[in-house]
Amino acid sequence: MSVVEQDNVEAVEAGVLEGVVVRFAGDSGDGMQLTGNNFTEATAIYGNDLATFPDFPAEIRAPAGATFGVSAFQISFGSGDVTTPGDAVDVLVAMNPAALITNVKDLVEGGVIIADADAFTDKNLARAGYKLNPLEDGSLDNYRLIAIDISKRVLDTVKPFGLSHKFGLRCKNMWTLGLTMWLFDRSRDAAIDGLKKKFAKLPDIADANVAAINAGHAFGETAELPSGVEIYKVPKANVEPGLYRNTTGSEALAYGLIAGGQLADLPIVFASYPITPASSLLHTLSSQKHFDVLTFQAEDEIAAVCAAIGASFAGSLGITSSSGPGIALKAEAISLACATELPLVIVNTQRGGPSTGLPTKTEQSDLLQALYGRHADTPLPVIASATSSDCFDVAIEGVRLATKYRTPVIILSDGYLANASEPWKIPNFDDYEPFPVVAPTEAEGFSPSNRDPDTLARIWAKPGTPGLEHRIGGIERDSVTGDISYAPENHQKMTLLRKARIDGIAKDIPLQTVDQGNTTGQLAVVGWGSTYGVIHQAVKRARLESLDVSHIHIRYMWPLPQNLGELLKGFDGVLIPEMNTGQLVSILRAEYLVDAKGFNKVSGQPFKIREIEAAIKDQLESQS
Amino acid sequence: MNAPLTLKDYETDQEVRWCPGCGDYAILKTLHKFMPTLGIPKEKSVFVSGIGCSSRFPYYMNTYGFHTIHGRAPSVATGIKLANPELDVWMVTGDGDGLSIGGNHMMHVLRRNVDLQILLFNNEIYGLTKGQYSPTSKIGTRSPSTPDGSVDRPLDPCSFALGAGARFVARSIDTEMKHLTVMLGRAHAHKGASFLEILQNCPVYNDGIFEDVKNKKTAADSRLVLEHGKPMLFGKEQQKGLRMNTVKLQLEVVTIGKEGVSLDDIMVHDETNKVLAQMLASLHAPDFPEPVGVIYCAGVSGYVDDVYAQRIAVREVKGAPDMNALLRSGHTWQVD
Numbered sequence: 001m002s003v004v005e006q007d008n009v010e011a012v013e014a015g016v017l018e019g020v021v022v023r024f025a026g027d028s029g030d031g032m033q034l035t036g037n038n039f040t041e042a043t044a045i046y047g048n049d050l051a052t053f054p055d056f057p058a059e060i061r062a063p064a065g066a067t068f069g070v071s072a073f074q075i076s077f078g079s080g081d082v083t084t085p086g087d088a089v090d091v092l093v094a095m096n097p098a099a100l101i102t103n104v105k106d107l108v109e110g111g112v113i114i115a116d117a118d119a120f121t122d123k124n125l126a127r128a129g130y131k132l133n134p135l136e137d138g139s140l141d142n143y144r145l146i147a148i149d150i151s152k153r154v155l156d157t158v159k160p161f162g163l164s165h166k167f168g169l170r171c172k173n174m175w176t177l178g179l180t181m182w183l184f185d186r187s188r189d190a191a192i193d194g195l196k197k198k199f200a201k202l203p204d205i206a207d208a209n210v211a212a213i214n215a216g217h218a219f220g221e222t223a224e225l226p227s228g229v230e231i232y233k234v235p236k237a238n239v240e241p242g243l244y245r246n247t248t249g250s251e252a253l254a255y256g257l258i259a260g261g262q263l264a265d266l267p268i269v270f271a272s273y274p275i276t277p278a279s280s281l282l283h284t285l286s287s288q289k290h291f292d293v294l295t296f297q298a299e300d301e302i303a304a305v306c307a308a309i310g311a312s313f314a315g316s317l318g319i320t321s322s323s324g325p326g327i328a329l330k331a332e333a334i335s336l337a338c339a340t341e342l343p344l345v346i347v348n349t350q351r352g353g354p355s356t357g358l359p360t361k362t363e364q365s366d367l368l369q370a371l372y373g374r375h376a377d378t379p380l381p382v383i384a385s386a387t388s389s390d391c392f393d394v395a396i397e398g399v400r401l402a403t404k405y406r407t408p409v410i411i412l413s414d415g416y417l418a419n420a421s422e423p424w425k426i427p428n429f430d431d432y433e434p435f436p437v438v439a440p441t442e443a444e445g446f447s448p449s450n451r452d453p454d455t456l457a458r459i460w461a462k463p464g465t466p467g468l469e470h471r472i473g474g475i476e477r478d479s480v481t482g483d484i485s486y487a488p489e490n491h492q493k494m495t496l497l498r499k500a501r502i503d504g505i506a507k508d509i510p511l512q513t514v515d516q517g518n519t520t521g522q523l524a525v526v527g528w529g530s531t532y533g534v535i536h537q538a539v540k541r542a543r544l545e546s547l548d549v550s551h552i553h554i555r556y557m558w559p560l561p562q563n564l565g566e567l568l569k570g571f572d573g574v575l576i577p578e579m580n581t582g583q584l585v586s587i588l589r590a591e592y593l594v595d596a597k598g599f600n601k602v603s604g605q606p607f608k609i610r611e612i613e614a615a616i617k618d619q620l621e622s623q624s
Numbered sequence: 625m626n627a628p629l630t631l632k633d634y635e636t637d638q639e640v641r642w643c644p645g646c647g648d649y650a651i652l653k654t655l656h657k658f659m660p661t662l663g664i665p666k667e668k669s670v671f672v673s674g675i676g677c678s679s680r681f682p683y684y685m686n687t688y689g690f691h692t693i694h695g696r697a698p699s700v701a702t703g704i705k706l707a708n709p710e711l712d713v714w715m716v717t718g719d720g721d722g723l724s725i726g727g728n729h730m731m732h733v734l735r736r737n738v739d740l741q742i743l744l745f746n747n748e749i750y751g752l753t754k755g756q757y758s759p760t761s762k763i764g765t766r767s768p769s770t771p772d773g774s775v776d777r778p779l780d781p782c783s784f785a786l787g788a789g790a791r792f793v794a795r796s797i798d799t800e801m802k803h804l805t806v807m808l809g810r811a812h813a814h815k816g817a818s819f820l821e822i823l824q825n826c827p828v829y830n831d832g833i834f835e836d837v838k839n840k841k842t843a844a845d846s847r848l849v850l851e852h853g854k855p856m857l858f859g860k861e862q863q864k865g866l867r868m869n870t871v872k873l874q875l876e877v878v879t880i881g882k883e884g885v886s887l888d889d890i891m892v893h894d895e896t897n898k899v900l901a902q903m904l905a906s907l908h909a910p911d912f913p914e915p916v917g918v919i920y921c922a923g924v925s926g927y928v929d930d931v932y933a934q935r936i937a938v939r940e941v942k943g944a945p946d947m948n949a950l951l952r953s954g955h956t957w958q959v960d
Contacts, residue, residue: 045957190955245956259947269707289938291945294706294931299732303699306692306729310672310703313690314711318703336693426956429947463688463704463711466667471636471682473691474675483638484683 016233019078021086022180024173025103026095028071029061031173035093036073037421038177038194042186043077044246044423047236050077051533053085053606054419058276058359065119065127067098079235083387083533085420087608091183093176095119095150097128104140112144112229114179116172118151144226148219150175157215158208167205171212178216185231188213240425247424249388249417249530250277253347254284256395258291259429260345261317263396264403265436267292269311271304272321276359277415278349281321301329305346309333312342313472315439315462317403321347323415324366325355331374334408338378338498340472341458343402343409347395350414352604361604362416364529365580370410371558371587377495379502381405382557384412386532389424391417394555396432403437405505406457412557414579416606417530443467448482455508456501505559512561517543517550520570523620526596528554528584531577531607538612549616554584565592575599575619577612629660636686642677647798647824648745652684654801658808659685662712669712672701674721677752678745678824681716695726698733701740702927709739709928712812719746719760723779727759734788737816739926741808744819745798746781747826748833755829767829782905782919785819786898792818793901793920797838798825803849803916810918816926823914837914846909850917855890858913865890866912875903877912895921 022039024032033054043050053074062069076086091112094100096119107113120133134140135147154175158168174195181188192210199206220231247255261268270293272282286295294316298304301322308318320330327348337344350366352358366373370382381401385394394411402409439462440446448470450459461468470482478485479493514524516539527535532553539551552567554560568574568588574596576585582598589596599615601607634656642648659669669687673679675694682689688711692700701715715733722730722744733740749767750756757767757774760781764773785793792814796807804822811818823834836846844860856866859879867878868891878885894900901920908914 041955045955047959194955239959241959243952243956243958245952245954255951258950262947267707269703271703288945288950289935290942291947291950294935296702296706298699299728302696303702303729303732306696306699307703307706309692310690310700310705311707312703313700314670314704314707316707318707332693333696340690426951429951463670464667464708466665469667469687469689471685471689471691473682473689474693475691 016235017078018080018234019076019082019086020090020184020232020234021074021076021088022091022093022184023072023074023089023103023106024093024176025070025072025099026173027062027064027098028057028059028069029064030071030095031170032071032073032095035173035177036075038191039180039186040075040246040421041190041194042181042188043075043184044244045190046186047239048077048079048234049082049237049239050075050423051082051085052076052421053416055605056360065096065098065124067102067128070099070102072099072103077234079237081237083536084609085606087610091180093180095172095176097124097130097134100134101128101130104143107143109142110144112146113140114146114148114176116150116176117147118149144229146225146229153215153219154212157211161204161208161211163204163208168208171209174209174212175216178213179220181213182217182220183229183232184234188217239423242425244423244425246421247388248280248419248421249385249391249413250280250349250419251284252389252424253385253391253395253411253413254281254288256392257285257319257345257399258288258293259392259432260396260399261292263432263434263436264317264399265434266403267294267316268319269294269296269308269316270319270321271296271298271307271311273298273301273304273326275301275323275326277351277418278321278323278326278347280418281347281349301326302333305330305333305344308344309337309342312337312344313340313463315460315464317343317345317399319345319347321349323349323351323359324353324369327366327369328373334380335374335376335378336474337408338374338380339474341406341498343406343460345398345402345409345411347411347413349418350412352415352602358604360415362414362530362606363579363602363604364412364414364531365583365602366412367528367557367580367583368586370412377499379499379558380408380410381502381505381559382410382412383555384529384557385417386529386553386555388417388420388422392427400435401505404435404457404508405455405501406460407502412529414530439465440468441465446470447480448472449477449480456497456504503559506562509556509559509561512552512554512564512567514567515551515553516540518548519550519567521550522548522571522623523573523575523616524550524552524568524571525612525616526552526554526568526574526576526584526588527578528557531579534607534609535577535612537609538616541609541613542616547616547620549620557584560591565594568592568594568596573597573619573623575615577601577607577615579607628663629666631656631660633666634659634686636684638683640684641680643828645827646677647747647826648678648681650799650801651743651745651804651822651824652681654804654808655685657801658805659687662812664712668710669714670704671714671716672697672704673716674726675752676718676721676750677826678716678718679721695721695724696729697721698726698729698742702733702736702738705738705740705928706931709932713740715740715742717742717744719744719748719781720750720758723781723784724759730784731788734785734790734817734819736927737789737791737924739816739928741811741818742820744781744821745824746821747824747830748778749826749830751826751829762833765830780906780908781821782819783902786902786905786920790819790920791816791922791924792918793905794819794918795821795823795914795916797823797834797916799838807918810921814921815923815929836909846913848907848913848915850893850895850904850915850919852893852895852918855887855892857890867891875907875912895919898922
C-alpha cells in the first residue's frame, strides 16, 4: 500500500526526477535479489515511496550465462505515490549478456545500461545468442551505456582480503550496488551494517564486500561517465509520519497470523509442506517459536492440512499454507473441516499454473479453486490481500472469521505479493481489537451440535474438558445430537445450515467502498488481490484525463459484500482486470447479472499501468 | 476423589454397526475394559481414526473422538498431540486405511515417533467397500476386484513399521482378550509411537484367514508367544523353538531333543534387538509360527516432547513474545 499522503507537487527541476525504475539483472547466482533488497532499504531510508518486483527463475543455480537463468529485481521509487514496480525501466544493471538480452527490451529510450564488460566473453555472448558484442557494435546507441570492467575491478579491490577468485567475484554485486547508490545519492550505511552482521563470523568476506561497495561508489565519483549520466535526485515523497520498515507480503502475512492468534487468544499450529512461492511463510513462522506458534513441516500437503485440522480439533488454531497444486491436494481435508465445522486458515500463495506451471511467477488463477474447488456443497469465506503490507490485516481477518464462525477460511496471496517489498508504516498492535475465543466448560445441555444463534457457529469444545466428551467426523451428523445420521431431512437441514452460516458472514464484513472516483458513473474498474497497485495508478491517470472511471477493489471474495451488486449496477460498464482468463468476471456476472467485461493477462508478469489504462480507454470507447 | 471409572463409563449410547461376529467387537470390549485400568480421566483420551470398518471405533468410545478421512488419521492425530501433548491419543486404523491410502502418513508418524498408540486392525481385506483385496492380502486372494486371485505381493505390517523406524512394534489377536490387554498396556506405557498390529477376523469377506493362529486346537503350533528374556518356545509341550542359524543368518524351527537340540540352543527373545525384531516380524505360516507379543521396544524421546523442549530453549534465549517488538524487528526508520 502506498504510504504517501499526497503527491509531491513541487516543480521538477532539471536533473531531478519524479520517479525512477531500476532493474538489477544477472545470473541466478549473481546475488541480484540481495542487491535489490539492499538498494530498496537505502531508498526507503532516503524517504522515497517505492514498490519492488523480484523476478527470478525456478532454477536455483542455472548454468552460468543462460538466458533462462536470469534473475532480476526491479524497484520503482519516487517522490509521488508509488504503487507498482513501474512499466518501463530507466536504469538497467546487466551483469552478463543473458541479462542484457532478456531485459533491454523493457528499457526506455535513452535509459542507462550499466554492464559488466568482463562478462561479455565470447562464450557468454554465444550462450545469450549475440553474434556480435552489443557493448561494441553500436546496437545500444539509443541508450546511455556504461560498460565497465567490473569483474577485474572487483578482483583488484578484494585482493587484500585473500579471497579466492571465485569468492572474490561474488563481490561483484556489491560493487554494482555501490555504483548505483552513488547514481541515486543513497546512503551505504545500512547495506554496510547488514554485511557486517551477515558475515560476522567471516570478517574477511564482510570486509571484502564492504570494500566492493565503497569501490563501486568511488568509481561513480571519479570516473568520467558518459554525458547525461550524473547523480540523479529523486526528491523525498510526502510520507506520512511514523515508524517504518520494509515488508514483503509473506513476512506481513506471517506476522498477521501470529497477531491473529494473539487476538484470538489461541495457540497456533502452522503445518505446511515446502512449495514455491509459499515456503517463506513456513520459514518466517518457524523462527518465531517463542510466540505461541508451533510449526510442523509435514510429509506432504495432505498431512499438513490434516495436522492443522487435528490441532483445531484439539483447541488450537490450525493453519496450513501452500500454492495452487498443494491446495488441490488439501481439498478433501478442507471439506472435512467444512463438515465438522472446525476453524482452519488456509493460505494460498498463487503461482502460474496449471500443474508445475510457472512456480516463481505470479498469477491469480486460483480464485475459482478457492471458491469452488472441493467436493460437495462446501462454501467457505475467501479473502484476498491487495498489497504486501495489507497481508498483515488480511491474515488477522482470516483468523477472526475462522475462529468466530468455526470454518475454514482461504486467504489468497500470490507470488508477486509474497516476494515484493514495500515500505510499511508499522502498526501499533495495541490498536487492534482482540476477539478472544472462550472454550466452553458447561456440561449441562452440551451437544457437539449446539450453535450460537447469531453466527450459527458450532460449539468448539476442547478435548481435555470434563463432561464435554464427544465424537465428530466426516459422516453427516444429526443437527441436534451430533450423532451419525443418514436421515434425508437432516442432511437437507445440515447442508442449508452450513451454507447459511457462511452466507451470514456478509453481515459481519464491511460494505464495499470505492477506492477512487464516484460511486456511480460510466465505468467501474473492479479488481482483487495484487492488481491493486497497478489498477490504482491506471485509474488515477485516467481520472487526470477527466475520464469518468472509478476503482473498486474487493477484499472479501466470498461471501461478497452485501452492497456490491447494487454498487456495480450504478455504473454503465464494469471492467475487471485479472491475471487469469476471467474468474472474478464469471462470479460477478453469475451473482449480479451485470455485463462485466474481463481484461486478462496470464504471462506470469504483473500488469503494466499502461496496459490497464489502454483497456479503460477501449472499454469507454466501446460504451460510447 | 471421584469413583474409579468402569467399563460402562467408556461405552457410548451409539448402536454398534459392525457385522455380527466381526473381530472388532472383541477388540472394542477389550478396550472398554482396559481403559479404566489406566487411571486417566476419560476427557484426556482421544480416539482418532481414518475410514473403514475399524475406523468407526471412536463412535463407540465415550472419550473425545475424531473420525477423519481415509488414511489421514496419523496426520490428524499428530496435530492433536502437537496442540495438546497432555492428551492421551489413540489411533485406530486398518490395513487398507493405514497401509494403502495412508501408508505415507503411517511411515512418517512412526519415524517421527509421535507419542500415540496406533492400533492397526489387520483383516487382510477391504470390508466397508465390500470385500476388495488389501495390501496385506495373501497372493491369490479372490475378491470382487481380483476374481482370479490377487497377484501382487502383500506387505507385512510389523516389518513395515520397523522399516519406518518404529520404536515399539507388537502383534496381538482380536479375540485373545488377556494377551491383547497386556499389549495395550505395553503400547500405552511406551513413550513415542506404539505400533500394535491386531490380527482381526472379517467373518463376511475374509473369514478364517487367521484360523490356525486363533483356533485353540492349532494355536500352540502356529503361534509363538514372545516374552522378553525368555526362550522362544512354542508347541503343545513347548518342545519346539526358534534357533539362530549362524551360518545362514536366519531363524529356524527346531525341536528340543531332536538332532541334539537342547533348550540352550533356543534363541532368547530380546525386544531391544532390532535385527532380531526384523527377523521375527517377517516370520509367517506355514513355515513358521506367527509371533505375537512385543516384537521390538526401544524407547527414545518422542517428537512432540522434543518440539516443546526446543521451544522452551528458544524462549530462554529470545524471552517472552512481544508482538510490537516483532513488528519493529529488523531495520526500521522514522519519518517525522
